Amino acid sequence: MSRLSTRLLNWYNKHKRILPWRDHPDPYAVWVSEIMLQQTRVETVIPYFEKWMKLFPTIKKLAKANEQDVLNAWEGLGYYSRARNLHKSAKVVAEKFNGELPRNLDDLKSLAGIGKYTVGAIASMAFGMDEATLDGNLRRIFSRLFDVKEFADSPAGEKILWSLARENLPKGKAGDYNQALMDLGSTICLPKNPKCLLCPLIQICEARKKGVQELRPILKPKKKTPQYIDVAVVVLRRDEVLLNQRPADGLLANMWEFPNARLAEAAVLGGVKSKEIVKSLKAQTKIQVKQKEALGIVNHAYTHFKVSVHVYQCDLISIPK
Template identity: 55%
Template sequence: MEFVQQLLEWYGKNARELPWRSDTSAYKTWISEIMLQQTQVEMVIPYFNRWMDQFPDIYALASADEQAVLSAWEGLGYYSRARNLHRAAQYVVQTFGGQLPRSSELLKSLPGIGDYTAGAIASIAFGEDVPAVDGNVRRVLARYFDVSLPARSHAGAQELWRLAEAHLPPGRAGDYNQALMELGALICRPKNPLCSTCPIAEGCRAYLFDLQALRPVTTRGKKTPHLTVTAAVIRRGDQVLLAQRPPDALLGSLWEFPGGTLEESDADLSACLQREIQEELGVAINVGQAFGRYRHAYSHFKITLHAFLCSLSPGVEPQPLEGQNLAWVKIETLPDYPMGKVDRQIARRLIGEDDNEALPG
């Protein structure tokens, strides 16, 4: 267990000052851990501070309107995290009297909380002796113990959790888990790890046998699909039409400029957009001037979106056939509607805040 003592001593001297570490209340620990999923610390800090100003406790979050929650989250991505936070807060208020459960097992009953997040909250906020294995911790343990199993395989994940639990110092689980995370973030980086400054390098098997680049073992991923997407900027005077996405879809409950994915049967982008609007809104449109080309990468696919200025053909009012709702919105009020990154770029261009949002060509 010498490496654990070395790790804890290093953490005590080198831990970053972060807003959720100055107050390890259950609520702040929970919010920070959810925000930190798939997101860098530097990006999370201003979001966390604004969130605490807007939703200072679980009661404020539970009573908030979902659109306000999504607006506060806009830009962090993976919006199911925000919706799960909102639902979990309401459940905790109704079921647990506004107090987050103190055990990792009960925490896992809440929307959006899995093994890692439950372990992190329970150990940091409540002192429960449970491990918390995220990507940083996986990397540190896989290198230190030279784990040859693929880290994300069932067997590999089991082994890494076993190692994390086997070396957990009783009564210090919160510091231990955070120390492993911190070491992975600052020293034991995915590429070019700083082994010469690592406090546990002398016992690290990957370092001893020069295997750092080969640990953790990964499996070759599938090629990321790339989709061509269209969007209609439908104007009526000083208003533009927005559609609200279904609650359980990607970017659920966010607002967008309606459109959809190019299919093989579509003759061109205009035909694609006309078909999609007919299917989504039940109306015909006239497709006009291009309004920019935008690229974005989601977790499992990439898109290139082509936006067009459009007008409705006379005679029929659009209906939300596939989404939750439609709204004719004054262009200056577009910031009030939570959107994904690409739709926000289109909105900014409409407002005139940034004429350089779209790609050339």
């Protein structure tokens, strides 16, 4: 075993986090946890994971569930395409693989929502295979340990980082190795202010030796995030509220929402005007309203854009038939 993996695994044996999907290497549980953990913190995931496993304890149960129940169980976790892909893939696994997650890496990769990272995580943690993986935590750790100067989010940087993850992988212990790196990245080798003095790898960390750990990984310069202004209308009729279902494809597919429209940049210069709200909503949704009072502004950041939603109570004039 390399110096890196010996030190790392010794540390992991003493400090590993107790997580509900660990020590029960049910491939389905590992799969669900890995998908939930994408873009989401462990503390947030734990209650969702526990609820999910009660509602859909097997792949076959998940395959038979209806989509709305699946989305309800995911509600609040965000990035709903993850839930849809889990559901879609469960149907394939139930049909093609008798409800058992396949061990063959190409079969695993063919499932919706399972990329190179998830394949490595499932293969090592659930099947004990000698497979490396590379999530954001691991990318950061290897960039720092080996002072990688390529952009970590470029194809060349990715290639170097995957090689480092593979070269240092201890045979027969890949599951622990990958999980130890994930724990180290979440608790010690943090993006900002890494706790180097507590790190089991401090003696072999190149970036720390040079004092550049906070400058690694090096990432490509970010493009400016677009900022949009939307209007959303709340139309009440007795105890009913008007909702619109989003299209079956794209962002938040099939979800229900208050009717809304995006305002053109020119239209919001000098403030959101009543005439523009009514006009944009009619043009984009064919819903005609009469604006009443302003209810507030909700700001939300998605991965690729930010939006400020100006919310108004309105009276309904007409909706498309």
